[in-house]
Amino acid sequence: MTITTGVDGGPIEAYCAQRVFRPGPEVYITGNPYRRPVGSTGVGDLDFSTPATEAEFLGYRQLVAGRILCNAYESDMILLPPAGLATAKEDFDLFYSDEVRGLRDTIRPGLERYAFSFLDDAVTVPPVRTLEELQAYFLGEVGGAGAPADHTGNNPAVDTGAPVSGTMRAITECRHAEEAAGMHLIQLALDALTEASAMARNLGGSYGVEQSELFKIFNDEFGYGLYPAKHSTIFKGMLASVGLRTDLHAYWNFYLTSSLVGVNYFNWLTEDHRGVFRYMAAVTYLEWLFAQGFADTGAMLRTVFGDRVDTKYCDEHAHIDIHHGRMTYENLLLGFARAHGELVIPELVRGIEDTKLLLRLGDEDFRAQIRWADTLEEHTRLGASLATSTRDDEEVRRLRPGDPFTTRVHDADRVIEVTDGEVDVHAWATDRPHRLGRGDALLVPRARLHGLTAVSATADVAVRTLEGNLT
Amino acid sequence: MTIQHVSVPVGAVTETLSERALTFARNPLFGGDRHVLHGPNPYRRMLAPETLPEIDFARALTARDWATYRSLGAHRLLGTFYEAETVLLPEQGLTELRGDFDEFYGTGLRHLREATISDLERFAFGCLADEVDVSGNCTVDVLDAYFQHVTDESEQGESPALNAIAAARRPEVAADTYLVQLALDGLTEASAMSRNLAGAYGPEQSALFKIFIDEFGYGVHDTKHTTIFAKMLRSRAMATHVHAYWNFYLSGPLATNNFYYYLSRDHAKFFRYAGAVTYAEAVFAPAFVKMIKVYREIFGDDVDLHYCDEHAHIDEHHGRITREQVLLALAEKHGPGVVPELMRGIAEARLVGGWFEEDTAAQIRWADDIPRHRELAAATRTGEPRSVRASVDGPFGTRSHDGAVVLALDAGEADLVTSATGEPERLVRGDAVLIPAGRVYGIKAVSPECRYLLHPVVDEPTT
């Protein structure tokens, strides 16, 4: 097979140069599941040859790698616009074309290595060897994560009346709590609108009783073949109830780096079947935590939006994931250990440890984002006061309305100064983006996701790196 | 799983398809062993690497090539490629087979697969583009009329394979041969379908999933279709692990099985898949009704046909629902642009399904009538032979030839194996048998020293 790159440069550049992966003018992408911009010009030149470390987890390259990998994995799924293919047929053809698939297969292994290798160093696998040890380890872990077993010892305990805490509480305490809650739903949407698609990759083949047990979980996710009961359908109901768009990846530009890496992790493990044991354990851990997790999410949403929010999706998971917690624990985690012996136990443990880490990193990323996005006024004042302590590495850009829009993160703290005209800063999905006028300067801490649109006919911005480290 | 550094070939992959196919097949997993049946190890399957160089991969298969060695060799490879994208774990647990698991799913073979699969698919299925045309202004109505026509036709039509079983001298062996072909899909049933479940495409996705629920026996492992298929095999005292009968899969059935994977790997072909699967669901029901009749006739109550019963009636019920909620619904939603694709899928499924039937029927008839093919061998004019050596401990493999050959035993003694469960035919020095084009056979040496000659047939007597 000859891969025609079409442009000079490597296959990553060629992949990113595809029409569907290049940014268009819109902030929110609707009616076309194939359009998913990777970034502005130059993304293809990034060097992914040295794996990202844990310290670089929220770096720009992880964001870009995350977007590319998401596109790669999802081109293995069937995506069709709900209103029919007629208007998006050309993008459909391109997205699934032989050429793009060839490029995908070429770049995927290197990007996976770039994105996931840090797990090898960051995760120490505790010495769990026997089935009994595995049981004790798992129950200890979920207990430690605030989701102990109930009196039966096999179900995650759920307290639907528990006061909201942690990140859910942080959302409710935001000044712009609705935007913060929306941002959380958007991160969930990355996975929820194609819910259980990674799992579907483990349905084919032949592996005995465990295969049937996984199917039972999948069956719930797919609502027993009833479209209104499919989890992705009720998720759309939740989005719509708070005025969010329901098109797949409408909020593509607002997926955080950690969200992309987290979802990609599950696709990676199911796409490379050597990951099957890690996957089974990772899914067990998640399903178990979801039960209380979604009870909390529902409570948070009701606090923020009151009665207008449709929390059926959360209620569904607060209930069904009690079952899924038990079913995955007994039949997948312990089932695989029983069927395939102690040989696979370290890999099962590994899946749980990976997931723990990814959840923690994701939580930190999200909280930092809402903390920043919620206080852009303060960060504008800070930007002004710091404008003199920046380096001399000014990058100047001229923006016009309708320019290709994309969001990004920087690897260092930056100050964005508007030298002419007016721009809107998009730090989360909102109807009221933060407006910067001529002379305003905004502090954008490292790793914070943001995008700019011009409000005036032209707007000039200068971006400079902050001297020293703020965060 | 550790992430190894892999050097990614950038730009053109230089080796030819033949070279890449051969490199893949030469992996130790695919060299076979001395046994006629494969053991319970889903990662090992005989790809007969020593005969693969005979295949000219530069010349794609045509629609008339379904019973050739070119087709057999290519589809064995392709089927292995596809299955490497499903989860296969041995029933007895992985402990002993961990190394094979790592190799089968590992980076080396995966790279080869990825670098090869599109070309191999073009080689194997490119002919469909020539063989099937859909033209004119195709509307939803047109689609439905065509669908009804081909499914009615299939319901009223004959099954060459089942007819061959009914007419066989040793119908039990013939019936087993047919089961072997079904086992190819039956023991991993719905795996291709599972590749069409991921993503987001609305109510049609849910409707397709409904069929899948049935295939998976509602999650109750005892009623999963693969489980009840294994029960059917067991009632015939046949092996039930995945690909025990690998050596006996014919090229037509392999092509049929691969066809659904082919449409499921590359989602640009999704609408063709939807047409094909709707057609398959609709024609399964009457086919299994016929099968039940033939098998009851042969075995009375000594065979467990629960699997067939399940498909005979449930698929009929689903056939109707699938037509409405998948086929016609997709056509209506996504417009006239996709209707020809849906129709093409139906037409291709029908065509490829024909290969399954014809090939199986031909194999049954031949394997059932070896004595006559011994006689025919004598009456056949042949060309310059080539000599092949077989050893008792050497790997056992089966093959076919693109053209007819006369196989003549030159030294020693050997068994001619033509079916999975029938008695093999003992050949001694001087024995010869006509092997018609496309018929699958294996030679199992009985004496330590064994050699045979393959004479290409110049002028075949009418059989």
Place this chain on the structure above:
Amino acid sequence: MSRVVVMDLRRHNTVLVGHHRYFVFEPDGRPLLVRDWCPHRGGPLSLSRQTPDGRRLVCPWHGTKVGTAAVKRTSVPMVRSGDEAVVMLPDVDADTPITVIHKRILANLPPEAEQAKTVPCPPAAAGVHE
């Protein structure tokens, strides 16, 4: 209007009506045609096993225990005479496909000696109607 379906009980034990299923349940040795629908999420009760006391069915999907009495109450009108059963399915459209088949019914098997150790979650959280 009711749709009439005739079953040969020697050959049939399941009726498919569009997306709904009914199965022949014989809790006391007498056939009833009941809905194959677990009240929790519609799981296949026909594939459930009886509890050791024979008074409940354990759904294979999430382990809900459904009382046989409740299952019996879902039975549809049927007149059996010998092996023939005439079923009157209430409120079924004329164009809904109906198919009569034979499937495996696990619910009529004697209770398993050793029960599957599926522990359902507490009914309060599950919102199970029994």
